Amino acid sequence: MIETMNSEHQIHDLLKLSLGACNQSDALLRSLEQSNRDQKAQFLALANSHHVPLRALTPLREFAQTRGYAEVAVWCNEAVSREQSVITDSLGFLADICQKLEGAGIQITVMKSLDHWPDIGNDLDLYTTSSPQEVTRAMTQLFEAQLKGRTWGDRLAHKCNFGVKGLNKSVEIHHGYLGQTGEHIAIAERFRTRRVSERFGGYTLMVPALEERVIAATLQRMYRHLYIRVCDIVNTHSILESGRLDMDELRYAADLGGIWPGVATYLRIVTEFVSRFRGAAHRLDRHILADARLGVDDIFVRGIWLRVPVQHVAQLYGNQIFSMANRRDFHGVLRLSLLPPLASAARLSYLLTGSHSGIW
Numbered sequence: 001m002i003e004t005m006n007s008e009h010q011i012h013d014l015l016k017l018s019l020g021a022c023n024q025s026d027a028l029l030r031s032l033e034q035s036n037r038d039q040k041a042q043f044l045a046l047a048n049s050h051h052v053p054l055r056a057l058t059p060l061r062e063f064a065q066t067r068g069y070a071e072v073a074v075w076c077n078e079a080v081s082r083e084q085s086v087i088t089d090s091l092g093f094l095a096d097i098c099q100k101l102e103g104a105g106i107q108i109t110v111m112k113s114l115d116h117w118p119d120i121g122n123d124l125d126l127y128t129t130s131s132p133q134e135v136t137r138a139m140t141q142l143f144e145a146q147l148k149g150r151t152w153g154d155r156l157a158h159k160c161n162f163g164v165k166g167l168n169k170s171v172e173i174h175h176g177y178l179g180q181t182g183e184h185i186a187i188a189e190r191f192r193t194r195r196v197s198e199r200f201g202g203y204t205l206m207v208p209a210l211e212e213r214v215i216a217a218t219l220q221r222m223y224r225h226l227y228i229r230v231c232d233i234v235n236t237h238s239i240l241e242s243g244r245l246d247m248d249e250l251r252y253a254a255d256l257g258g259i260w261p262g263v264a265t266y267l268r269i270v271t272e273f274v275s276r277f278r279g280a281a282h283r284l285d286r287h288i289l290a291d292a293r294l295g296v297d298d299i300f301v302r303g304i305w306l307r308v309p310v311q312h313v314a315q316l317y318g319n320q321i322f323s324m325a326n327r328r329d330f331h332g333v334l335r336l337s338l339l340p341p342l343a344s345a346a347r348l349s350y351l352l353t354g355s356h357s358g359i360w
Contacts, residue, residue, distance in 0.1 A: 258323025
């Protein structure tokens with residue numbers, strides 16, 4: 001019988017599979033063979049939540065075949081085929097949106113969504129320096145898109161969400177700012193000036209440079225959501241292993257926003273997870289490890305996520321404000337000062353209604 005959705009074992013299985021250590025997955029094969037349809041769907045939903053259905057189920061399918069688990073192999077193959085179809089459709093929409101917006105004079109960088117390739121994110125995240133009014137007009141005229149309601153957090157972060165007919169993913173567009181309250185301007189500018197072209201499934205799209213991809217992952221994981229997914233570990237370690245990451249450039253970019261301790265912490269967590277579940281991992285320089293605030297032993301599973309302790313995040317938050325104040329980044333300090341009351345309002349809203357709607 002397969003474990004429940006909040007099982008630490010399932011997350012560990014996804015890590016092993018996605019990191020290429022599927023030879024440790026015999027117990028998972030036996031469990032899946034004995035599971036019913038709903039239980040298998042539960043495991044697939046977890047893989048989707050962690051954005052690794054292709055990277056986990058493709059090697060699992062091959063492993064199941066070699067071990068003689070034919071039914072599991074068929075189930076994996078069907079799940080992979082369905083996911084590939086969804087990704088193909090989403091990528092076509094994404095390429096069309098980028099091409100037409102660029103044609104309308106709106107420069108677009110695809111953020112985060114393609115970092116999971118060959119998997120893809122829940123939303124299609126884009127960055128532009130064009131105004132919300134200009135982009136909304138273009139999205140409405142070119143795609144008959146519907147602008148979704150904006151929360152307080154959306155307005156502070158200068159982002160808009162659109163629904164596009166025929167696309168089952170939301171299109172989220174950031175306008176000139178990054179961070180939970182739109183506190184980062186200098187970092188955001190790098191997503192425009194340092195973007196690069198890459199090929200994805202036959203399409204050429206503009207994406208952030210590797211250093212900005214690590215910055216975006218850090219902002220999202222260590223300063224916003226406070227949990228880490230399997231895809232984050234796999235994506236970032238792949239960048240480290242590529243040998244193409246300029247650590248000096250990454251440090252410079254992180255210092256612009258006062259988030260170097262968060263970046264160092266995130267990189268340490270990633271490499272320690274890989275070391276634990278695959279064995280061989282990229283070795284970080286001593287100065288990076290010295291600047292990290294916590295490691296893999298501090299991360300814990302709650303629900304379906306690998307959680308980052310809030311008390312450690314508070315230290316990163318304080319360091320960020322102090323660094324911004326020293327750099328006379330008063331925009332950033334002001335925006336970050338709004339985070340505690342927003343977080344309190346969101347918590348109160350959740351306690352009263354069970355939803356953060358209208359806040360985040």
